[in-house]
Amino acid sequence: MKIDRIHHVAYRCRDAKETVEWYGRMLKMDFLLAIAEDLVPSTKAPDPYMHVFLDAGQGNVLAFFELPTQPPMGRDPNTPAWVQHIAFRVKDRAELLDFKAHLEVEGVDVLGVTDHGAFHSIYFFDPNGHRVELACPDPDEADMLRRMDAVKWQMLEDWSKTKRAPPHAAFFHQREFKQ
Template identity: 80%
Template sequence: MKIDRIHHVAYRCRDAKETVLWYQKMLKMDFVLAIAEDRVPSTKEPDPYMHIFLDAGNGNVLAFFELPTRPEMGRDANTPAWVQHIAFKVKDRDELMAFKAHLEANGVDVLGPTDHGAFHSIYFFDPNGHRLELACPDPDEAAILQKLDAVKWDMLEEWSQTRRAPKHADFLHKREFEQ
């Protein structure tokens, strides 16, 4: 047995229509479908919802639930805002920078680009407070990923024993932290 791929990833939103329109305008995603029910099919509990689906490219689907009868959505106060995020791949650095300009021209605060070695990223928030990342491959992506692949198990083992950051992949961000 093996997983084929992610069918969809679902998050909560404050306003389904606002979310669809924002993702269409800011990230050029197509609105695929909507499902609305008064009961949750899996649990049968009464809980009206709107479930929207967006095309995130290459068969990837991003979905949201609007839950009007539930308390206002929040986030885990013990988890920093930079941890939980959705990352989308874009073709190259030119496209990454075009998205950055497009987002900023539409009033979105954008952080980056950040050089992660194998890829480069920008970060921003959607209107629901979800952190998003757009990432493009580095020209040396294959070589860098090969180096990372060679040390992944050693890094994981060292981390599991010490809970301190292993230094096997320091080369990724060394330049940024030395500036």
């Protein structure tokens, strides 16, 4: 047995219509499907919801639930805002910079470009407070990933013992990205 792929990833949103329109305008995602129920199909709990699905490219689907009868959305106060995020891949550096410019013109506060070695990223928040990352491959992606693959198990083992960043992949963040 083996997982084929992710069917969809679901997050909560404050307003389904606002969310669909924002992802369409900002990230050019098409609106695929909406499902609304008064009862949760899996639990039969009376909890009305709107469930919307967006095309995130190549069969990937991003979904949101609006839950009007539930308390307002919150975050885990013990998890830093930069940790929980969803990342989307774009074709190349030029497209990443085009998205950065587009988002900034639309008034979105964008962090980056950040060089992660094998890829480069920008970060921003959607209208629901979810952190979003757009990433493009580095020209040396294949070599960097090969080098990272060679040390991944030893890094994991060392981390599990010390809970400190092992030096095996220090090369990954040692370059400076120039826009």
